[in-house]
Amino acid sequence: MDYLMHIGIMLCIYIILVLSTNLTVGMANLLTLCQAAFYGIGAYIGTYFLMQFNLPFIVIALLVMLVTGLTSLVISIASVKLKGDHFILATLGFQMIVYTILYNWVSVTGGSYGIPGIPSIKLMGIWGIHSIQAYFVFVLAVTLLVIVFFSRVQRSSYSRFLKAICGDDISPQASERNETRMKISFFFISAAFSGLAGLIYASYISYIDPTGFTFAESVFIITALFIGGVSKRVWGPIVGAAVVVIFTELFRFVGFPDAMAANLRQVIYGLVLIVLMLVRPQGLLGDAKLK
Amino acid sequence: MLGQFLINGIITGILYSLLAIGFALVYNTTKLFHIVAAAIYVFSAFMFYLFAVTLGLPILVAAFVTILLTMGLSLLTDVSVYRPLKKRKASGNVTMIASIGMMIAIVNLLVMFFGTGEKSIKTAVCSSFSIGSLNVSIPQLWQLVVGVFVIVVFLLLINITNWGIRLRVLSEGGGLNENSGDNMSNTRTMVFLLSGAFIAISACLSLYDISFSPYMGIEVFITAIVAMFIGGVGRYGTCVLGGIILGVLQAVTSYYLSSSWNNAVTFILLLIILFLRPQGIAGYKKQTV
Numbered sequence: 161m162d163y164l165m166h167i168g169i170m171l172c173i174y175i176i177l178v179l180s181t182n183l184t185v186g187m188a189n190l191l192t193l194c195q196a197a198f199y200g201i202g203a204y205i206g207t208y209f210l211m212q213f214n215l216p217f218i219v220i221a222l223l224v225m226l227v228t229g230l231t232s233l234v235i236s237i238a239s240v241k242l243k244g245d246h247f248i249l250a251t252l253g254f255q256m257i258v259y260t261i262l263y264n265w266v267s268v269t270g271g272s273y274g275i276p277g278i279p280s281i282k283l284m285g286i287w288g289i290h291s292i293q294a295y296f297v298f299v300l301a302v303t304l305l306v307i308v309f310f311s312r313v314q315r316s317s318y319s320r321f322l323k324a325i326c327g328d329d330i331s332p333q334a335s336e337r338n339e340t341r342m343k344i345s346f347f348f349i350s351a352a353f354s355g356l357a358g359l360i361y362a363s364y365i366s367y368i369d370p371t372g373f374t375f376a377e378s379v380f381i382i383t384a385l386f387i388g389g390v391s392k393r394v395w396g397p398i399v400g401a402a403v404v405v406i407f408t409e410l411f412r413f414v415g416f417p418d419a420m421a422a423n424l425r426q427v428i429y430g431l432v433l434i435v436l437m438l439v440r441p442q443g444l445l446g447d448a449k450l451k
Numbered sequence: 452m453l454g455q456f457l458i459n460g461i462i463t464g465i466l467y468s469l470l471a472i473g474f475a476l477v478y479n480t481t482k483l484f485h486i487v488a489a490a491i492y493v494f495s496a497f498m499f500y501l502f503a504v505t506l507g508l509p510i511l512v513a514a515f516v517t518i519l520l521t522m523g524l525s526l527l528t529d530v531s532v533y534r535p536l537k538k539r540k541a542s543g544n545v546t547m548i549a550s551i552g553m554m555i556a557i558v559n560l561l562v563m564f565f566g567t568g569e570k571s572i573k574t575a576v577c578s579s580f581s582i583g584s585l586n587v588s589i590p591q592l593w594q595l596v597v598g599v600f601v602i603v604v605f606l607l608l609i610n611i612t613n614w615g616i617r618l619r620v621l622s623e624g625g626g627l628n629e630n631s632g633d634n635m636s637n638t639r640t641m642v643f644l645l646s647g648a649f650i651a652i653s654a655c656l657s658l659y660d661i662s663f664s665p666y667m668g669i670e671v672f673i674t675a676i677v678a679m680f681i682g683g684v685g686r687y688g689t690c691v692l693g694g695i696i697l698g699v700l701q702a703v704t705s706y707y708l709s710s711s712w713n714n715a716v717t718f719i720l721l722l723i724i725l726f727l728r729p730q731g732i733a734g735y736k737k738q739t740v
Contacts, residue, residue: 191544238722244543245484246725249680252673253718253725260715379551386548423559430556437549438535441542 165296167409169364172303174401176357178384179310180350182397186390186446187314188346190239194251195354195381197258200373202228202355203362204262204269207278210363217281221356228355229348236347240340255375262370274369281363299360306353311394313349380404383429386436389446396445403444404429454585456702462591464698465598466653470675471682471690472605473649479622479685480642484543487528487550488650489672490557495521495647495654496663497561500570510572510659518651525647526640528553554669562665571662590660601652602691609687618642623685623735670714674701677721683734692733696720 181195206224209215215223238250262269269275280289281298289295362368388400411425436443470492477485498520502513532553536546579588587595609615617638657663657671674697682693700720701713724731 189544191547238725242725242729246680246729248484248547249676250722250725253677253721256673256714256718260712260718264709264711264715379555382548382551383555420563423563426559427556427563430552430554430559433552434532434549434556437541437545437552438532438539441545 162292165292167405168296169292169299169360171402171405172299173357173361173364174381174384174405175303175398176306176353176360177381178388178397178401179306179394180353180357181381181385182390182394183310183313183350184346185385186392186396188239188343190343191248191382192235192251193248193375193378193382194235194255194258195350196373196375196377197255198228198232198351198354199358199361199377199381200258200262200370201231201351202358203368203373204275204358205355206359207275207362207368210279210281210359211275214282217283220281221359224355224359225352228358229352232347232351233344235351236344239343239347252375255378259370259374262373269370272369272371274367276367278362278366278368280366295364299364302356302360306356307394307398310353314392314394380429383433386433386443386446387429389443391443391446393447396443396447399445400443453703453706456706457699458585458587459591460699460702461695462594462598462698463701464695465595465602465691466657466694467671467675467678467698468602468691468694469598469649469653469656470672471679471694472602472687473646473653474672474676475622475679475684475687475690476618476642476646476649478679479687480618481533481639482543483533483550484547485528485550485646486547486676487553487557488525488646489669490554490561491521491524491528491647492650492654492672493558493561493665493668494524495651496658496668497565497570497665499651499655499658500565500572500663503572504570514651514655517655518648521651521654522644522647524557525650526643529639529643558665558669565665567665569662569664569667570658572658588660594656594660597652597656601649605649606688614641619687622687674714674717677717680731681721681724683731685730685735686733689731689733693731696732 177195177199180198181192184190184192202224205227206220209220209223213220234254235251238254239247242250263271265271266273280295283289283298289298358373361372384400384404385397386400387403388398389396391397408425411421414421440446470488474485474488477483477488495517499513499517502508502516503510506513508516528550532549533546536549541549579586579591581587609619621638654668675694678693678697679690680693681696682689682691697717697720700716701710704710704712704716
């Protein structure tokens with residue numbers, strides 16, 4: 161039962177991450193390769209707040225989301241200035257730079273040793289959540305809120321308006337300022353919620369090191385998104401996250417040696433991506449065509 | 452001591468240049484962000500290891516077979532995935548995701564067979580010679596000589612031969628498309644074969660000197676992609692410029708800080724270049740139609 165709850169918690173974390181990615185890829189049509197960087201920034205900043213201050217969860221969460229959101233300005237500025245491959249390359253660069261800093265700035269991040277003994281979150285500053293059952297219920301509630309939030313954002317008239325003006329059929333001068341505003345707000349939300357996922361992860365596992373926030377992790381999140389489908393609704397990303405997380409767990413029971421299983425799983429993901437791009441580029445449940 | 456680092460940096464830069472040309476050949480002509488080439492590079496290194504160490508073939512034979520196989524794999528990625536995607540009029544992003552998919556599949560398949568451990572073909576302590584206080588090992592000398600030779604021959608060929616000039620014009624202009632003539636498919640095939648050859652040569656040369664692990668391989672290749680963008684898009688000499696700049700920059704970083712900061716420095720330089728001069732130091736300004 162505890163094992164199922166562990167899977168549930170990890171699933172919730174990935175749902176938040178994939179939803180965040182879907183926002184920029186699906187709504188703004190900007191493919192990024194740096195989601196794991198925001199995830200990592202959130203995890204490390206969250207760890208700092210958890211270890212230094214005895215604050216209620218909601219305060220820490222808002223602080224983490226604010227700071228992580230601010231770091232997304234680098235990417236939104238890049239998205240305004242750079243087009244196509246150059247933008248994707250810049251996001252890859254951001255991912256690499258963040259990882260290198262997490263890995264090398266030993267005095268702050270602990271380098272490759274990571275940071276052990278992260279305290280669990282406290283709901284109102286007093287009641288700590290210790291048992292896995294309580295944690296599961298708590299994370300589930302947070303994730304449901306996040307899902308509702310994203311479905312609101314993606315359906316709101318504001319973002320439909322922004323999406324409409326982002327189309328090619330309107331004069332670029334007229335839409336430029338709004339487009340910039342849209343990119344900044346979408347990247348901010350996307351990064352902030354990835355940061356929240358990082359905070360949840362750090363306090364749940366109670367140990368973080370840089371290897372959880374690599375380029376490969378970014379690619380993994382993108383894989384989950386494209387399997388589920390880039391979508392204006394929230395179901396695509398949720399199904400995508402569920403498929404990769406549950407598939408990962410099922411694979412443990414097949415009986416391959418552990419090291420082999422991880423790689424074989426990746427091979428399958430890779431092949432699935434290729435086939436999807438050939439047959440159904442918008443993913444299983446996707447409706448937004450990627451330009 | 453710094454001089455030693457600079458020499459090493461230039462030699463590493465030559466290896467980056469070879470990879471950058473391998474990437475640029477595909478990127479400039481077909482506009483594909485051919486990131487699966489990183490996996491092709493890993494494949495190439497493992498094949499060289501397989502033939503030279505596991506099967507014990509002579510180095511030159513092993514290198515030759517490796518180059519052929521790598522060219523084959525490079526062409527296979529085009530025929531099996533890129534061309535069908537092109538037929539379906541897939542967008543750049545969709546093609547890139549497919550390319551990432553191929554990269555994940557190939558690298559992990561290789562890791563399943565070869566493991567993640569570091570591979571090295573060095574059988575004995577290599578002799579080296581010194582000029583003043585500078586030390587150059589024999590494998591490094593080979594890297595320098597073969598690398599420079601291949602690059603010079605390539606740059607000459609694309610300036611003299613008909614095919615080369617055609618390639619250059621394609622690269623500087625809009626790339627390969629339906630308008631570029633009847634033998635488009637042949638040119639495309641040649642480009643992918645040649646790209647594979649460059650990747651394989653770099654893989655063999657680098658494995659000849661240092662040990663190799665798959666994840667390191669991907670990082671090295673991504674650095675080479677950065678080298679191409681820094682040097683300039685649309686040309687080939689620029690790959691060498693970018694490669695050597697990065698090689699030396701990384702050597703200097705290793706000297707003053709530590710080699711683990713290399714990636715950060717590389718990508719900060721990339722971001723600076725992308726913002727200030729998107730076409731690269733000596734690239735052609737992109738024409739948008």
